[in-house]
Amino acid sequence: MKKTIITVVGKDTVGIIAKVCTYLAGNDINILDISQTIVQDYFNMMMIVDANKSSKSFGDMAVELDKIGEEIGVKITCQHEDIFNKMHRI
């Protein structure tokens, strides 16, 4: 099962997690893990999700999340987990 890593970085505001989670739930994307911190007013979140049951293609999901990010003033990035596993695990 390929997992997807979603990162959200930007100025903290009300409802960031809600917006992202609503989108994910609406598209049958299951959240496996969330970690989140705030450093000097900057919101920093990483989600590990399973998008295999979603009808959306990876490309569409990335574009739509990017758009949501723009609306709430944060940067949302989607990447396959492999790039991180390769780099940080032997």
Add this chain to the structure above:
Amino acid sequence: MINMFEVNETNKMIEQENLDVRTITLGISLLDCIDSDLEELNRKIYEKITTTAKDLVKVGNEIEKEYGIPVVNKRISVTPISLIGAAACKTIDDFVTIAKTLDKAAVEVGVNLLGGYSALVSKGMTASDELLIRSIPKALATTERVCSSVNLGSTKTGINMDAVRLMGEILLETAEMTKEIDSVSCMKLVVFCNAPDDNPFMAGAFHGVTEADAIINVGVSGPGVVKTALSKVRGESFEVLCETIKRTAFKVTRVGQLVAQEASKRLSVPFGIVDLSLAPTPAIGDSVADILCEIGLEYAGAPGTTAALALLNDQVKKGGVMASSYVGGLSGAFIPVSEDQGMIDAVLAGALTLEKLEAMTCVCSVGLDMIAIPGSTKATTISGIIADEMAIGMINQKTTAVRIIPVIGKDVGETVEFGGLFGYAPIMPVNQFSCDAFVNRKGRIPAPIHSFKN
């Protein structure tokens, strides 16, 4: 499971430190296209390239999107054309038709450069090799995306000085043909000693005859990542310095390995090698010279530069070699002048000369690269510079190359603009003393004693 710290580290490398996959290069053998009929040969070449590479750009873009890592260039290398055209080409213009076919195929599949308009003449030249070499100026002037390379020597064969002499003239002729646009054709022409068969980087990429029908080679790059990592260990010992370079090179190369495997799977083409390279671009922070400064030099070219570069090159290899199942190509730090803002600054400051660059090529992965010299430089002097560089490669059993641009109509003190990834370069002074009598001798320099290992 992956944690937030690791994710942020990777994304910071990509977003702020210019980590990217510099090129996915698809090597394609054209040996099965050989035909004695020129028209038929051209047709077969066009068909083979456009069929084999039809999904290359699409797959490159998909990988870029899914992993969030820029794949800057998608390129093609082909079997040296002097071999492919030997049966059909009787004149220079016959060879130029093949160059035009390659150009057309490159446009059709959407790659920005295609390498392999090449001849391998390290010991001797066939009639076809010589014809191809003589066609290079016209081929490069009438095409946009074709790159040319000539292998002039090797540790096993010695140096073909007849070809070295000829290449001095060809380089000037190539410069002359595009003199209205600062002799830019010379950027697409490189000469080698010990040219690797699987180099993914241009202008010197070609698909060696020992390779499979098609193969994926990947070149990674991350000078900015190494520099940032080193900025955190200022003043520490050499042990710490070397460990830091190794760790960083490992991480960078792992990304290359991942991209190479994915591209290979999606294109159903076997994975060849990852080229562990630090390839700079003119972008700020994407500079090998800046790494040398971070190691402790005021400018690249200061005393200590060769030692610092030797250390850097070796640690990049040590870190990278474990990260990939197959490594090859040029593998190491590139030191082009025009493509590296830190090198340009060093030349402008008077810290870096052609002679120091030559010394640096003894310990780095390539050679004299993207160096602009006065257009009034004599052909024999250019051949002398080439011969020196070939000798360094031959004796040290390593790849060396020369890609210099004699800019017609310009002299020391002026600057030449190549555009985009190729950057700009101040014209560097060349030693004015003659080597005519040396270069005009006929024949070849014998292979060195340490090549006899049987």
